[in-house]
Amino acid sequence: MPVLQREPFIYPDALLSEPAELPTAEWWVLHTRSRVEKSIARKLLSRNVSFFLPWDARPLPSRQGKSCSYAPLFPGYVFLYGDVYARQIALETNQIASCLKVVDQNRLWSDLTQVYRILQNGESLRPENRLQPGQLVEIVAGPLEGLRGKWLRQGTKGRFFVEVDMLQQGVSIEIDEWMIDIAR
The missing domain is CATH 3.30.70 (Alpha-Beta Plaits)
Known part of the structure; x- marks a missing residue:
């Protein structure tokens, strides 16, 4: 095929x-x-x-x-x-x-825009289903600066999650902890 x-x-x-x-x-x-x-x-x-x-x-x-x-x-x-x-x-x-x-047009547009930015950056990502609660963070350094999402530690590494809230799904990328800060 x-x-x-x-x-x-x-x-x-x-x-x-x-x-x-x-x-x-x-x-x-x-x-x-x-x-x-x-x-x-x-x-x-x-x-x-x-x-x-x-x-x-x-x-x-x-x-x-x-x-x-x-x-x-x-x-x-x-x-x-x-x-x-x-x-x-x-x-x-x-x-x-x-x-x-x-129902919330602006929220979906914001969620999709974040997914789009990650795709445009060429990061290695993976789909995430039924995301778990995590610490709300913002990327403060690098090409994805300004994106807001959730931070979860998995073993010795961390992952940054961007959600499409309406679907209860999202994508995640591996990112260094020094690149994020707690969202305000």
């Missing part, structure tokens, strides 16, 4: 790096049927509908050298940003199990 090339995981590119300016647009969480997240993203991209589908690159054994698979960080979910028309386009794919209304 051939490994597909990396596809766009965000459209437009500035969706999470600049404040949105569409007055009737809002975030929707598309709960998808099993293993169709990429297919939905392709269809949304072909219709110029704004979406975010964060990937996790996973190395695959290969005789031809290094190759990797790109799997969704949050299996079963695609984040859509748009108006009623954009939502209708997504529903027409017949691959959506349910469309979840986002």
Whole structure:
């Protein structure tokens, strides 16, 4: 089975790096049927509908050298940003199990922006399900300076967690303790 090339995981590119300016647009969480997240993203991209589908690159054994698979960080979910028309386009794919209304638009945008910054930085990350309570911290040094999340110590190392609160899931990266401070 051939490994597909990396596809766009965000459209437009500035969706999470600049404040949105569409007055009737809002975030929707598309709960998808099993293993169709990429297919939905392709269809949304072909219709110029704004979406975010964060990937996790996973190395695959290969005789031809290094190759990797790109799997969704949050299996079963695609984040859509748009108006009623954009939502209708997504529903027409017949691959959506349910469309979840986002009550706190700013909170979801903030959560997704933090996940996006970590992905852009190229950090090695891992998905986290049902996150545990931890100390609220802020990164005070390095390329991820300003991100707020939770700090958990695991053995001799620590991990910085960024949550997508609505899904009760998130991502974590290993980070040196000197780079964080207690959030105020």
